[in-house]
Amino acid sequence: MSAAALAVRGLSVAYGTAVVVRDLSFDLQPGEVLALVGLSGCGKTTVLRALLGLLPPSARVDGRLRAAGEDLAPNDRTALRRRLGHAIGFVAQNPFDACAPHRSVRAHIEEAWRALGHRPDPARIAALCDRLGLDPAMLDRFPHEWSGGMLQRANIAAALALDPPVVLADEPTSAVDADNAKAVMACLRDGGRSVLVVSHDLDLMARTANRILLLENGRIAAETPAGQAYAETAPGPIRTFARAAALVRPPEPSAAPPLLECQDLVLVRGARPLFPPLSLRLRPGEVLGVVGPSGSGKSSLLAALAGRLPPAAGLILRDGAERPPRRGEVLTLFQNALSSMNPRWPIERVVAEPLTVGPVRLARAARAAAARAMLARQGLAEVDPGRRPWQLSTGQTQRVTLARAALARPRLLLADEPTSALDPRQRCLAIEGLARIAAAGSAVVLVSHDRGMLDRVCHRVVTLDPCSTMRP
Amino acid sequence: MIGLSRRAATAPRPGAMPPTDFPAALLRHPSGRWGLALCLLLLGAAAAGPWLAPHPPNLPDYAATLRPPGPGHWLGTDAMGRDQLSRLLDGARRSLGGAAAVTAAITLVGLLVGSLAALSGRWIDAALMRLVDVVMALPGLIVAFGVLGLLGPGYLNLLIALAAADWAYKARIARACALEAVRSPAAMVAREIGVPEWRVLAQHVLPSVLWPLLVLATLGLGGQIAAISAFSFLGLGVQVPHAEWGAMLAESRFHFQIAPWLLLAPALCIFVAVLASNLLGEALRDIATPEARS
């Protein structure tokens, strides 16, 4: 224990009678990158916040902690923070949420010194900018003028300002794209520091960490060297975790004639075309991925395909004819599933809404029964169908909208980043739901910034950027 | 006026809605319990006033002026020997009833103008909202002064002036809620599914507008009670000999030193009435915010 940079013994966190973290013990070795991996709600973020003294007073914290050569009790939050401010660096999840919007990024970095009453060290800031690839001229600008990836690097600079031996990072890559994620991880471990990183991305951690701890229900379920996370010899729970997050690809589409065809489609924002003329065809049962950086016109493309946005040039043909979509032909799946449901309705009624239209009028009981069956097929059989949407978890809400989509049976399903707010397990379940809808004959357009996921799930992927390319 | 929304913290969010167990949730909320109890008490007293009052409210008795509270006159008498309890009960009908009437009127006007603006085309929307902008650039109390100056003093004129002062804010909130609901993903999905537009409006849009307006109306009730009594205190609202809490304060202003009960009782009535509606409004706002509950 004496050699560890950070040693945790018997850490428990409880809110009232609900125990979130149970009797957790682990060591962070000097120079090691240790990943705490788990699904939403497994307690991994709570562990991090407990170590930083950031839990609300209503949380009961027990256990011991040894860092910077001192034994500390994590239940005295204020004392803990004062002692650890210079010994532990902290990198928050969302860089825009970590920076006060009214202060320049330089002020944000300097806060590392000022928080402890020290004078900022301009030479150290310049050195950090150099090492982390930050443009010093940008420092005097405000967070909203920065990109997410660069701002996260500035956050890391702030965390490293006092040269702490230990850095704690809470999902540091979840708000940045894949290329930046690797760079962020490289910045974090720069200089042989000990890093404790919380993440749900087993894939990234297997490539960038030294050791992985899998957390389930507030306990350590398994431990593995990072390199062997996907090996046959990996412990059972890790293999299950990896498998549970594995994505299924829907069956190949039929050879039916395309139900949607775009010919040299051009969309504009203001007077600027969003992407070069785009041509594509969609057959029933086909899943088409659309990937591109933010602002590349992904949402505008979906609006055009839904018939809400007229194209500036080119054609959108439905069944070979240029016509607006018919009622019930197109359905959109939103990133924020909650916003697409009437908050006053029980989820049963939300799911049954497609059955209230159409030539045959179903009785209320029949609609409810159909909705329940569909909810059960999405793995929501245990959820009370009388609950309101906002009483569900994020993953559950997305599956409720998938159940609704399955009842609506649209010919074209437009999914706008439906999985970006979900953890790996929930993402996998949502993709399964999408695949079932595709297998039933709907064409699906799946928009995401996660290229890796699209490659695994979609039959074809379109990249939207100024030099657009079609990949087979 | 510019930038941030007006009365940011007091305004209910557009997503505000009643919880599934509405009456029980209101009773669970501590302010809700007290606010509801006090409101019912006051409304009951106002409604039953004519039967509860021991004396005719406007009947002077010059043989019994400025009597302290005691048997016969439970809250004493004023300078003209009128029974204070009877006048308080009679005044409650004007103070509370007037506030309720003004609130109902502006809520209805706000709902109509706001929904019309949100649902009609660009030009009607733009014209209505410019009007709302201009009215909102005038502070409410000042508008009331202006309208009252045009119409002259009087109870009905006061109610009209107060309604003219406050409808624009309600209209803006109603429009914002309706716009958000009309453009919400929930409404978009319903349209894509093929739900007819009238049903989208009835099921997804209207409830999103009604509930925030109800919360807003309750929160504004206290201000209307205070305004009616303040204007009546100045002699611009309820006219003699009729009783109203603020007017009663004005009538007995110069007898406070020898008859402090004439000050305390109406002041307490105004305080309790405003407090009750504030508490009830706060509770409705709290339980209507889903994030605060889940």
Next chain:
Amino acid sequence: MNGSRFAGARGWPRALGRIGLQAGLAALGASVLVWAMLPLAPGDPVDMILAARRIEEPTAAQIAELRARFGLDLPLWQRYLHWLGGVLRGDLGLSWRTGEPVAEALLRRLPATLQLVGLSLAVSVVWSLALALIAVRWAGRWPDRLVMAYTRVFAAIPAFVLALLVLQFVVVGLGLGRVLSGGAGITLVLAAVVLGIDRAAGWTQLLRATLAEQMARGPADVARARGAREARILAVIALPPALLPWLTALGISVGGLIGGAPVLETIFTWPGVGAYLLQALSVRDVPVIQAFVLIAVLAYVAVSSSVDALALLIDPRLRAPREGRA
């Protein structure tokens, strides 16, 4: 994050110009409504003023002179311009009660009212800021509960009722009545404190709520993790963004302060516009009321615009050209 989006120096003039333009439009729109009081008012202004001047059998020349002065023979829209021109030259019309120019009478009394409004604004700004900071610094503990109880109670007492109570129990009850009649300064301070403290209740609630929200957000947590003291986080991280809604509410409430001043002036017998205005209201002396409304609206627009300019200073995002996040 490309350099061309940088709004630092370029944003200021444009944002300030936008505020000035909006203020000008608001004042112009409001002036139309305020002007409309005159044509809407019952009665012919010329008759009113001649009656006020006790001229029972006016000559045609007297009538013609007044008609020309008010532009009564012009079409409606030209009458507005005629009126606006007069206002810009400082002519606020003639009182229907006395026949005297309104501007003189009003300006004589205005400084006293402005003193009262300004002082009560200062009182409530300091008072609500202090109370909200205390409440959030010791959130959930007794200072917080005390502040919340205070705001609940005072939000439910209208200013004029509070003024009456204060007058009765502090001044009359403690025998300080002579002091009050003796010194104008003490009357002013007492009236301003009553009006300010009454107004402060709502602002305290608002600022406490937004401060508490800011203290629970990411930037505050990051500062905590760096070891910053709560007092520093409150002052440096949480306060500036929390000030924005509070400042806006403040700007709006200035209208309430101006509207509330006449009532308090009556109770404390402070020689502001209050008595003059009430007299005008009771006899429907429309030009006087109109002038008061106009001055109040202009003051309100000026304060709102200053608040908006202050918000620019606090939040750099408001200075950026409006085209979404870079």
